Amino acid sequence: xxxxxxxxxxxxxxxxxxxxxxxxxxxxxxxxxxxxxxxxxxxxxxxxxxxxxxxxxxxxxxxxxxxxxxxxxxxxxxxxxxxxxxxxxxxxxxxxxxxxxxxxxxxxxxxxxxxxxxxxxxxxxxxxxxxxxxxxxxxxxxxxxxxxxxxxxxxxxxxxxxxxxxxxxxxxxxxxxxxxxxxxxxxxxxxxxxxxxxxxxxxxxxxxxxxxxxxxxxxxxxxxxxxxxxxxxxxxxxxxxxxxxxxxxxxxxxxxxxxxxxxxxxxxxxxxxxxxxxxxxxxxxxxxxxx
Amino acid sequence: xxxxxxxxxxxxxxxxxxxxxxxxxxxxxxxxxxxxxxxxxxxxxxxxxxxxxxxxxxxxxxxxxxxxxxxxxxxxxxxxxxxxxxxxxxxxxxxxxxxxxxxxxxxxxxxxxxxxxxxxxxxxxxxxxxxxxxxxxxxxxxxxxxxxxxxxxxxxxxxxxxxxxxxxxxxxxxxxxxxxxxxxxxxxxxxxxxxxxxxxxxxxxxxxxxxxxxxxxxxxxxxxxxxxxxxxxxxxxxxxxxxxxxxxxxxxxxxxxxxxxxxxxxxxxxxxxxxxxxxxxxxxxxxxxxxxxxxxxxxxxxxxxxxxxxxx
Numbered sequence: 001x002x003x004x005x006x007x008x009x010x011x012x013x014x015x016x017x018x019x020x021x022x023x024x025x026x027x028x029x030x031x032x033x034x035x036x037x038x039x040x041x042x043x044x045x046x047x048x049x050x051x052x053x054x055x056x057x058x059x060x061x062x063x064x065x066x067x068x069x070x071x072x073x074x075x076x077x078x079x080x081x082x083x084x085x086x087x088x089x090x091x092x093x094x095x096x097x098x099x100x101x102x103x104x105x106x107x108x109x110x111x112x113x114x115x116x117x118x119x120x121x122x123x124x125x126x127x128x129x130x131x132x133x134x135x136x137x138x139x140x141x142x143x144x145x146x147x148x149x150x151x152x153x154x155x156x157x158x159x160x161x162x163x164x165x166x167x168x169x170x171x172x173x174x175x176x177x178x179x180x181x182x183x184x185x186x187x188x189x190x191x192x193x194x195x196x197x198x199x200x201x202x203x204x205x206x207x208x209x210x211x212x213x214x215x216x217x218x219x220x221x222x223x224x225x226x227x228x229x230x231x232x233x234x235x236x237x238x239x240x241x242x243x244x245x246x247x248x249x250x251x252x253x254x255x256x257x258x259x260x261x262x263x264x265x266x267x268x269x270x271x272x273x274x275x276x277x278x279x280x281x282x283x284x285x286x287x288x289x290x291x
Numbered sequence: 292x293x294x295x296x297x298x299x300x301x302x303x304x305x306x307x308x309x310x311x312x313x314x315x316x317x318x319x320x321x322x323x324x325x326x327x328x329x330x331x332x333x334x335x336x337x338x339x340x341x342x343x344x345x346x347x348x349x350x351x352x353x354x355x356x357x358x359x360x361x362x363x364x365x366x367x368x369x370x371x372x373x374x375x376x377x378x379x380x381x382x383x384x385x386x387x388x389x390x391x392x393x394x395x396x397x398x399x400x401x402x403x404x405x406x407x408x409x410x411x412x413x414x415x416x417x418x419x420x421x422x423x424x425x426x427x428x429x430x431x432x433x434x435x436x437x438x439x440x441x442x443x444x445x446x447x448x449x450x451x452x453x454x455x456x457x458x459x460x461x462x463x464x465x466x467x468x469x470x471x472x473x474x475x476x477x478x479x480x481x482x483x484x485x486x487x488x489x490x491x492x493x494x495x496x497x498x499x500x501x502x503x504x505x506x507x508x509x510x511x512x513x514x515x516x517x518x519x520x521x522x523x524x525x526x527x528x529x530x531x532x533x534x535x536x537x538x539x540x541x542x543x544x545x546x547x548x549x550x551x552x553x554x555x556x557x558x559x560x561x562x563x564x565x566x567x568x569x570x571x572x573x574x575x576x577x578x579x580x581x582x583x584x585x586x587x588x589x590x591x592x593x594x595x596x597x598x599x600x601x602x603x
Binding site (some may be wrong): 053060159223226227228229230232249253 | 581591592595596597598599
């Protein structure tokens with residue numbers, strides 16, 4: 001052994017994120033992911049409808065624990081995700097630069113914005129109830145209180161552009177209020193989504209609260225839209241034709257539907273609370289006074 | 292076999308010699324065979340047929356301390372018409388309850404064709420005197436149970452007192468009169484596949500109409516390899532004596548995929564003659580909803596949700 005051999009670098013296998021684990025697609029399929037310039041980046045798993053079904057089961061299983069956690073606790077966990085993301089800033093910046101073709105400086109800013117977005121939503125966890133809830137005056141000896149409640153399992157079609165900031169901006173508002181979700185990541189740029197899954201898996205986020213599928217939205221989203229155990233669907237990343245198909249399928253069990261935005265979204269702008277309210281429903285309780 | 296089967300139980304030593312003379316089970320081979328059969332792909336029309344067949348083989352079971360007459364009546368309604376929205380779903384084979392709730396179930400199922408099974412003999416531990424076990428069996432039969440699920444005395448079996456186990460099964464069979472007797476081996480406590488084979492033969496020689504894997508109270512409950520060993524036993528018993536005995540895996544079967552694996556196992560081991568509710572049952576409760584959900588998925592083309600099926 002006199003000659004030194006050059007070390008082979010160990011490459012990452014990009015897999016799905018379901019129920020807190022990283023399985024390959026049940027179908028065994030994968031597809032080639034390229035950079036914005038067309039260079040090979042990696043093979044990513046191409047999820048099938050059965051992966052989507054498994055992800056929905058995992059999300060449903062996680063729902064009671066996550067929605068039952070205190071708002072304070074959920075906020076802390078979102079903040080923890082932001083901490084973990086910050087620690088991986090360099091890795092995310094390089095993945096975002098590859099995927100989006102932006103400069104290293106711009107990519108760094110986008111990662112910073114994603115961290116800030118998580119912190120912003122983390123703060124909302126125990127405040128959204130104060131904004132949307134109310135003590136209603138009623139004509140009788142009752143306290144009448146309305147409070148926002150999570151909808152349940154939400155399917156999210158992530159935006160094709162903005163592989164990290166756009167993704168964080170659609171996941172955080174869904175989970176901060178207590179929903180669990182199944183996310184179909186950007187088909188063109190799925191690698192930051194899987195790296196984000198590694199962050200989620202190490203952030204005290206219970207397994208199954210966020211499940212991330214990579215592959216074709218046109219293939220998977222209709223199965224999620226038609227799934228009777230999914231309670232809401234965010235079609236932000238769906239093209240117009242897919243959005244119409246999904247909305248029709250979603251009608252069968254009256255899912256809450258968030259339609260794709262009419263104009264191009266600036267993910268750096270102030271998001272407002274619309275993405276949170278889309279997947280909240282109001283519960284009103286009548287309680288007799290004096291008991 | 293040197294001793295005719297009728298005489299093997301004439302003394303502790305002949306019984307012991309017979310049971311220990313049975314060929315040993317190749318554990319690795321049994322596991323591999325069960326795993327291999329579990330990979331069979333059953334799709335489309337065959338899957339549809341398998342789902343309906345499995346529904347018709349379910350012994351819908353509730354064996355909780357918290358069972359109430361109301362819960363049993365609700366379960367009986369589900370047994371007769373598993374999916375209220377779809378009349379084409381066949382009824383299940385039987386409901387399985389504790390002895391004190393047999394009368395409630397019999398009343399609720401009158402005229403439906405769904406049988407009432409009752410556990411007996413100090414279920415699930417089987418730790419009581421023979422008098423108590425026989426009396427409990429008689430009470431359940433008197434209340435109208437068509438099938439009795441008895442447990443064997445695993446303590447006696449493991450201590451090598453096979454004759455005691457044999458005599459208890461014979462006495463319980465007598466107390467059953469016309470009712471069918473299912474003998475629960477509780478394979479999770481028998482430690483080895485050799486013991487499962489011995490207990491299967493012991494139960495069949497003693498007159499069991501069915502051999503059943505588990506109470507559902509011990510983990511592991513039913514597994515594919517254990518069921519494989521039991522299916523081989525009933526097949527060989529038929530060849531040796533001409534008497535056909537049924538098999539019932541129970542406990543831990545929760546998904547349609549599991550249920551179909553069992554059907555494949557039956558077909559490939561005992562043969563298609565056993566693919567009938569008279570000869571094969573699945574002891575389960577949550578399995579039925581999964582079967583119904585899969586059935587609905589095949590009919591509507593969309594994944595079904597548990598919100599649309601009854602809780603049990």
